[in-house]
Amino acid sequence: MPNATIIALIPLLPLAGFLLLGLFGRKIFKNSSGLIGTALLLTSTVLALYTAYEYFFVYGKVDGVYQQFIPMKLTWLEFSPGVSIDMGMAVDSISVMMLVVVTFVSLMVHIYSLGYMKGEERFSTYYAFLGLFTFSMLGLVLSSNIFQIYIFWELVGVSSFLLIGFYYDKPSAVAASKKAFIVTRFADLGFLVGILILSNSSGTLDFNTMIATLTSPDSDAVKTAATSSFLGASALTWGAALVFIGGAGKSAMFPLHIWLPDAMEGPTPISALIHAATMVVAGVYLVARLFPIYAITVPAVLEIIGWVGAISAIIAAIIACTQTDIKRVLAYSTMSQIGYMMFALGVSKYGGESGLGYTASMFHLFTHAMFKALLFLGAGAVIHYVHSNEMKDMGGLRKYMPITHLTFLIACLAIAGIPPFAGFFSKEEILLAAYQNNTAIYWVALITSGLTAFYMFRLYFSIFWNKSHHTHGESHGEGSFVMMLPLVLLGIGAAAAGFIPFGEFVSSDGNPLESHFHLQFSIAPVALGLAGILAALWLYAKQNDKPAKLAASLGSLYKAAYHKFYIDDIYLFITKRILFNLVGRPAAWFDRNVVDGLINLTGNTTQAVSEGIKKMQSGKVQQYAIYFLSGVIILAALFIYIWR
Amino acid sequence: MNEFFTLMKSELLVTAIIFLLLFIKIGKGMKNESLLSLVQVLLLLNFIAGFFFNKTGNLFGDMFYTTPLIAFQKNILSLAVYLISLLCSDWLKKTGHLPEFFMLMLSALLGMFLMISSSNLLIFYLSLELATIPVAAMANFDLEKKRSSEGAMKMILSSAFSSGILLFGISLLYGTTGTISFPEITAQLDGSSVQILAFIFLVTAFAFKLSIVPFHLWTADVYEGSPMAVTSFLSVVSKGSVAFIFITVLYKMFQPMQDMWYTLLVILAIATMLIGNLFALRQQNIKRFLAFSSIAQVGFILVGISSNDYMGIAAVVYFVLIYVFSNLAAFGVAAVIAEHTGKENIDDYKGLYKTNPFLSWILALALFSLAGVPPTAGFFGKLFLLTAGGAKAAYWFILVAALNMIISLYYYLRVVRAMFMDKNDNPMEPIKVSPVVKLALVICGAGIIMIGLLSWIFEYIKSLH
Amino acid sequence: MMQPGLYHILFISAALFFIGVYGFLTRRNLITMLMSIELILNSVNLNFIAFNKYLWPGKLDGLFFTLFIIAIAAAEAAVAIAIIINLYRSHQSIDVENAEDLKY
Amino acid sequence: MNLLLLIGAPLLTAVAVLFSRNKQQVRWISLLGSIVQIILAFALLFAFRQERAENNSAQMLFEQNYKLFDSLNINFHFGVDGISVAMILLTSLVVVAGVLVSWNVEKMTKEFYFLLLLLGLGAYGFFISLDLFILFFFLEISVIPKYLLIGIWGSGKKEYSANKLALMLMGGSALILVGMLGLYFIAGHSFDILALSKTDIPVNIQNLLFPLLFVGFGVFTALFPLHTWVPDGHSSAPTAGSMFLAGISMKLGGYGCLRVATYLLPEGAKEYANIIIILSAIAILYGAFATMMQKDLKYINAYSSVSHVGFSLLGIGMLTQTAITGALMQMVSHGLMTALFFAVIGMVYDRTHTRMTGEMGGLMKVMPFISTVFFIVGLCSLGLPGFSGFVAEMTVFMGSWENADAFHRIATIAAAMSIVVTAVYILRATGQTMMGAIKNESHLQLKDAAWNEKLAAIILVAGILAIGIAPGWLNDLLRPAAEEIMNRIAGK
């Protein structure tokens, strides 16, 4: 059985870091805060690795099937008997895998930041936030209760917000952080309503109970939920779809992806951690968590998930080909890769061989974390070196930054799916799963993989080759040891992670899954990948005007892609024009002028009436007598003739 | 004979004071200051005496009738007169006709005592006149002021007109019932049209004295024109006494017509509250302002009266008691300010708190009490009136009354706002309040706070039944 | 024409009453207003006497009421005239329309 | 525990303040008094839990009954259940924070603190009263202090706001008064809540009285569309005044809506529940949208209060146990949160002398403490887990969802949509004031919070976190009480 204390310590240590540095960092640990944070996280990582070892090799497998363990569960808030938010820890293969990923990447980022963020004014705050994020993310992956995951979901969101807006005096950073938070918040609304629906249908908030209730077709919950329909879909479909919207928001799926590129305003290590490796895959993780429900009860939603993933993958890939800010390219690439994971889930089924997509998705999540974090950290090193994000300010850097160059190349090869790097294996499985279940998605994915290779190498060549005689102001070295160490470690990961027999450990139903390797199947994607690389080589290896020409020849398509297909503008239109100008402003006006106006009107009317009847008190005693007499007569007449 | 002295002790005491003053006046006369102190002491004694030997009984056949409740009512009036003598002592000291003033005021008080005790239309009418004619003369006591005579003229003419109508009503009532004694009239009432007519005629006299809309129009003019002492006497003592006898007349004499007068009261109460409030909204002169506010207060009294059970009586008596303190405190502060600075406008009160915090707090307390805001006694007073009025389950009636409290709060707050919030570049000088007046104001303030919280006072009134 | 009786007298008194009221409402001179009041009171007196005579001769309530009304009328008139004269001194006029400073 | 202490402590403090000699004395006496109140409140909490732990299942604990107007059957009847205890805790926290942030009031200090303490007194009295008359008395007692606080120490168009507040609240009281008298006569001359709760009131009477009582109390708690005193009143009030207004006074209304209107008139509540739901859903969304357009920080918080308080009313309107628990949680949470928000706004205003978001910027640099608190309260407001707002709102949502028909669900979803809008305006406000570059050079000289302000903020933040991180204790306090109310609604 898992050791509850050890597992609890994994998230709690970063939390301790957050509290320690957040409360006292500015005064007491001004300089040592980085080390404190790193040390705490190192402990966490070790514990996570230990847990992973214990789980996968010691106690996890019972009767050949990986089980879920819940070593600890505390009732946090009880709504009604049976329905309560619990703070529990679910230990199963995906959560353990995620524990490793999160702690490892986070550790890398912690180490890297020691160099990258050195000299920042709010250094300790930065580490505090990192601690908060790591804690929330770990809490998220360990959640055993859908509301618990929602809680950490939000916490992850806010730490992301805090870190994107870390340079709070930069208006663009502030705007980006707001955007990220609000867009994901909007998605979370769906998540929340989805939770309400699912919990109401299943009568619980606990994952296991909920899954058990909602996947058994003869349970009352499923029956009633299936009959109660709204807008042509059953309540359960709605619930599951809405929950997915939450995941889509966090994972930057089309069309809720617009926050992700902007989020690059944050410090680059943050992008590596949050917006590449960990937080953005939370959506994938969520779908994986609830996978039995999607796969068994509401396959229609799963299909939607598949298509959303596929569309996101290809759109992001197209846009990535046109961007010039290297971090934005990486951001779109992230989106594209998450699209892969998502549709991998979408094309999967529950249990056995047909659950290949599930395994592949998780596998890709794992490898992607390695190489994407590596890419970001490498990009960070580059940016650190040239003080710019723009490709045009770079070029020919391979001589100045050899380690960065090498690791970056490994990562590019990995993401392009070139064997034997990590990406190849995971992508291969995904494509296979897609091929087996949904050919249309398979073709989309195939094209995407070619595009991926192209834009990655476009990036690579632009940075490290292209203009050779570029002067970069005063030349300071490539970076300190602490910055290079993570690159190397991650590079090793990106190169080697593919050889892990992932299916052995992670599968939709816990049963180990044989990894099959189909050489003939790999030809097409690898060839496409190579073609993409060659195209990039031809276009970008040397400084020339071919890219410009190509862009010109593609015309409006290029322009549309460059402008991210105008999705941002649509959002802007909706928020600014409709929400602000057509809802907010009228609401505020209505309140001040109509609602309040009515209240004031009563007051003013009273005043006016008071002014109007003042003539009654004319000062003429005879007129008073007339009122008197009239009063008498009228009252008398009334009471004699009407009310007697 | 013994009974004569105990039952009529209040009246006899007041008469004795009147004659004492008369002899002083006819004799050597006294300095104003010492005379005033003497009168104050006598009035205090009169008030204290009112607590003893209260019994139930009839005198002069059925003409005079008293009970402990009536004695308590009389005592409220005595208290009010005593407080007025304290509060207005600055003005009283300066007046040239101090003994006459008190003689007139006490005659009026005597009239009110007799009126409350009356059980016969004749004695009622006579005491009503006794309670009115001297006051009209008193209203003219600022002899040099045009407004004072104008006010007095309006009062005497209006009240003569009103008593003409009252008398016509009485004559018709007499014609149809053949008697002028309350209990006998009750026995004879048959609800014929002439009796309704007579009833309406009769009620207008009360309405006139109580300033019920639309018979109220003299009120503000007279209040504004009269000296402050007279205004406070009119607004507190005069109203209180008429309210008491009004209850007796309605509950006893016109009990058979209760359905009718309930409707009448509802109409009158709503009109009175509304019109009084609407007029008060706009007033600048503090006396006029208080006049209209007192009109609105009468509307509330009518709500209480409409209950037609002992709760109504108790609530009204209790309310009048509170009203004595609240209104006299307000008038007292206004009197002090008017006497020292000659200012009577609400705008002149701006920034008063800066220079005269004591006066401001007392006035604010008084106004809160009039508005019916806790913890002042006015809250309890109003609430009990509404509780009494609510017994008939006419919720909308109570609602209208309650909504009127909002308007009234608005204008009371206007004065508070002037004192506490508005800026004034040259606020009033700090006023040196003489100890006597201060004492009276403190008594009023304490009364405003304590009467509500000391629940036994209300319980006592209820136990007088 | 019928035998003069209660109704006739009631007619006279009511007419006189409303004549007085009319005078009170329309005369601008304060003294004439006072005179109208006297008419009103007299009409009431007439009522009392008539009722006493025709309907309730057993007791003398009406008669005494009349007596006291007459006394009060005198007192009221005296005070009113004193006030009016005082008003005349300050306003130099006894026109009721000249005494309208107090209003609104 | 003797509940009279809760009235006695503020009363004594107020009197002591009246007789103190200088401003410093006034401040320290008030602080001491309010600390005593906190101690009492916590003592009450522990005593209450102790009693409950010993299985004392009486509906009201620590009951005391003194005869007041015996002939009218009006009694000083006191007692507390979990709801009252929670509200008393809230009050004590806000009182002490209010006293602390007002430390620098120089104008008429004595009067200021006197009125402040009187407000607190009214709230304590209100929450422990079990007699409608006394309840009403304590409700009303706070109207005038509010008026004076705004009118004298306020800013902007203070007289107008003060008037509006006083009149609208008085209007609410008028309705309550009528409803209350109606109950009194129906129940055979009793104002006693416990007695009334055992009375069978005819349905038509309930339908008549319920709107009166609910709307009457609703005015106090900013029921749409009678909320317009809120923006004006809050924005004009001095800092502590706003804190009290939003933190405590609005809760009086919510408490009344539940304890008096809903509890005593369950049939009426059922009859009008849908209207309440519609109104509060409108208030939630519309308040949020209106907030989005505000530029004055106090207006932002005031409108956001309208929106947040809507959750309380929504919870009440939903008539399920969980929703009502959530409504009560929201009251406590919103009380703490909004008081803190106003305190922070006051601190910012004291320094920058402006409340316009457009004129600030980058304040994080010069006042990190204040900014952090601002941030925390903002996050609480937008319902971030870990803060009280989340717990309350989620409980409301969960409870609302228990009603299975489309109407309730759509209303819930509409209400839930506000969490996005809230995020928008909170982040906008934070972004414009705390983040970004410093717009006004003179702001560079500003100082961060002083000890009193820090202490005030910490007390309230602690309250928010105590609910946000470990909501269980509050839930345990409120749920049984809500169950009691539900039992009557369900007719058990």
Added chain:
Amino acid sequence: MNGSEIIFYLLAALTLTCGLLSVSTRQIFRAAIYLLFSLIGIAGIYFWLQYEFIAAVQIVVYVGGIVVLIIFSIFLTQQAGEKLPKQKPGRKIFSALAVFCGFALTMVQVYQHEFDFDKALVSPTMSNIGQNMLSTKEGGYALPFEVISMLLLAAMIGCIVIALRSKPETK
């Protein structure tokens, strides 16, 4: 029609005509005289009703007292012969209307009422009046008598104070 009736009608006509003229003439002095005659007419009716005591009081108090007082005050305040100012016609019409309505209402009610007539007509005697006046028993009028005395005292004091205005009080 016998003599008594004729006398009654004459008296009635005198009273009403003089009353009407009194409120309508624009010569103030004439108004006072008309009032005088109207009051005399009422006294006549009292005689006709055999209430001689009241008739005598009427003559003494009204004719001898009040009307004289009024005439004096007219002399004090008015140049004789000057016409009274005209009232606004609107006021007149409205007053007339109100008065007419009131009169009509009253008369209709009174004439519809069935008074209780079956009693012997007796007239009071002087001794009867005197005894009752000072009796403190049931049906006695001692208390009103005392009250009216206080009232007259108060009225006297009031009149003196107000009328003595020009001469400041000596201390």
